[in-house]
Each structure stands twice: as C-alpha cells, then as structure tokens.
Amino acid sequence: MDSLKAEMAISQDKTNTYKGLKTGVLIINLGTPDSPETPDVRKYLREFLMDGRVLDIPFLSRWILVNLIIAPFRAPKSAKIYKELWEERGSPLKFYGEDVEKMLQNSLGEDYEVKLAMRYQSPSMDSALEEFKNAGYQKIIVVPFFPQYASASTGSVYEKTMDIVKKWQVIPEIKFINNYYNHPKFIEHFAAAARKYMAEHNFDYFLFSYHGLPERQMTKGDCTGKTCQFGSCCDTIHSMNQYCYRAQCFETTRLLVRELGLKEGTYSTSFQSRLGRDPWIKPYTDVVIEELAAQGKKSVLAFSPAFVADCLETTIEVGVEYKELFESKGGKHWQLVESLNNSPIWVELLEDLVRKA
Incomplete structure (x- = not known):
C-alpha cells in the first residue's frame, strides 16, 4: 500500500513538472x-x-x-x-x-x-x-x-x-x-469597421483589394495541373483549391459580402502591387478603379483583407495612391477600411x- 502511494506521488510530481513546461x-x-x-x-x-x-x-x-x-x-x-x-x-x-x-x-x-x-x-x-x-x-x-x-x-x-x-x-x-481568412473574428473585424463608415456615408461601391501574385505561382501550386484556370475555379473552396491564394481571397470577399449584406453588382475583388511584365492574377486594382470611375461610381469603400496590419500596401497604396487615381478619374469619395492592427x-x-x- 505504501509503495502504491509512493508511485502515485512520483507520478503526480511528474505531471506537475510537465504542466510547468511552456x-x-x-x-x-x-x-x-x-x-x-x-x-x-x-x-x-x-x-x-x-x-x-x-x-x-x-x-x-x-x-x-x-x-x-x-x-x-x-x-x-x-x-x-x-x-x-x-x-x-x-x-x-x-x-x-x-x-x-x-x-x-x-x-x-x-x-x-x-x-x-x-x-x-x-x-x-x-x-x-x-x-x-x-x-x-x-x-x-x-x-x-x-x-x-x-x-x-x-x-x-x-x-x-x-x-x-x-x-x-x-x-x-x-x-x-x-x-x-474564414475565421469568424477575422470577418467580424472588417465587417464592424466597414459598418462604421457605412453609417457615416452612402457608398455606391465596395472594392476588396488583395496583394497580387504572379499567375505562375498559382499554377505551380495546382496539384492537379488543371484546376487553376483563373476563372470560375475560384467560385467555391474545395479539396483541389483549398490552398490556392486566389481562391481564398475570393472566399474572403464572399464571407464579408454575406456578413455586410451587400447587393450583387455593388462589389468586386481585385489584386494590387504587381511587379514586372509577367502576368499577375487579375483583375488588377488600378484597372478596376478606372473602370468604376468610367461607370460613374462616385463613392467607394475599399478593403485590404490580405493584411493584418496597416502598412505601405494599405495606408499608402490603397489609402492614398488609389484614392488619388479614383479622384483623378472623376470619383468623389474614397475610404479605406483599417486592418486589424492592435485591436x-x-x-x-x-x-x-x-x-x-
């Protein structure tokens, strides 16, 4: 009996030791x-x-x-x-x-x-x-x-x-x-931040801009060699595209659209920051902005949900440079939704x- 108690005590000491490991x-x-x-x-x-x-x-x-x-x-x-x-x-x-x-x-x-x-x-x-x-x-x-x-x-x-x-x-x-990208709290943050601006202004369009990547990086990651077509292949997330950056970006947009109750035709997904001559994933954000202005859109709420902290690509590129581009083409109001930062x-x-x- 005493030996059993001793073994239990040793076992408990080991358990306490393991609990102390970080x-x-x-x-x-x-x-x-x-x-x-x-x-x-x-x-x-x-x-x-x-x-x-x-x-x-x-x-x-x-x-x-x-x-x-x-x-x-x-x-x-x-x-x-x-x-x-x-x-x-x-x-x-x-x-x-x-x-x-x-x-x-x-x-x-x-x-x-x-x-x-x-x-x-x-x-x-x-x-x-x-x-x-x-x-x-x-x-x-x-x-x-x-x-x-x-x-x-x-x-x-x-x-x-x-x-x-x-x-x-x-x-x-x-x-x-x-x-x-699909975590409820991730979606909740961007939706809550957007609602704050939507309560202050009547936006006629919502643009979800993600950091771009060369198309070749998408095709390299396609394990089937035929799933990635840069089109409707990103309309849903499934086993064959679950690691596709482009597909995850489009899914992020769909989740935010659903959470905010946006109407079809009032939003789109685009990609920014392209570099070099090789084709990057489309549509390109700067091209989309010019098209929106040409369509008569005057007020845009912009999101950058590929970033968790405001940085060069959000504050400067989306918040300043794209704002200037939009206004130079006839737009009137451009607002960037802030990242998660230290929230x-x-x-x-x-x-x-x-x-x-």
Missing part, C-alpha cells in the same frame, strides 16, 4: 526596413526579393535582377514612400506587432511565451527560435500574419522555420497555423488559433 508562440509578419533611409530600405529589399519563394526565378537571374537593378534603383523611391508611412514609434507594421505581442502574452498567460519576429529583417526568426530552443519548450506554435495561404508568404515562413530548426539536436513538436478582436482571434493548436 509553449513557445512565434508570431511572424513579413518585415519592414529598420529605418526609412535608403541604405536600410535597400537592405530590406535585397533580403525580401532574394527569397526564392518571393521571386521564383533561377538564382543567378534573381541575383542580377535584385542586386543590380531593383535594389539600386527602387530603394531611393521606396525610401521616400516609407518616410510618408513612418510614425513617431517607427513602422506601423512593426509597432502594431509589438503591441499584439504584449497583448497576446497577457491573454495566454504564463504557460506560453510569445515572441514577435519578422520574416525579413528584425526582430529575426533566428533569434526568437534560438530563445525557444534554449528554454527547452515542449512545443512551438508558429503563426504567420498572413490570413490567406501563399507560397511567397506563409510557405516562406514554413521553409525558414524548418531551415533553422533542422540544425537542432532536439526538435520539439511544432505546429503551423496555415490560414484564417482586441485580433488578439482574441490569435488566442483562439493558439489554444486550438
């Missing part, structure tokens, strides 16, 4: 230059565009294009735009991430350790994962800050994570969050993803 939570956004100065912007562009999942062309061609053409000539122009975006706390993409890191840590409690990292530049994924390794955490949960899956974003985070941990002698359990509902969404993982 889970590392790595939240990762794309990245941002360390400053809006040209050298830092050039450094960021080089790291970003040398990623073979971002610019998926042969290494030598990529090296020449990035280091001899894009980085030298584009960096000064991009630096000027970053200076428009920069705030007292720095880059919004970074300081919103720092806010969320603290808020999520507070929500999850002491059984978790939350670290913010950037896929490119600082804080680095290497340093964050090194801390987790040295702490001996029993599990690591990786949460890319990309609602829709794409090889160039989420896939790149996966690859970088595995490149780092494959060198470890002991590799703990690792869970990856793949997407959350409580964003933290609730992340907590839900982490606890379920």
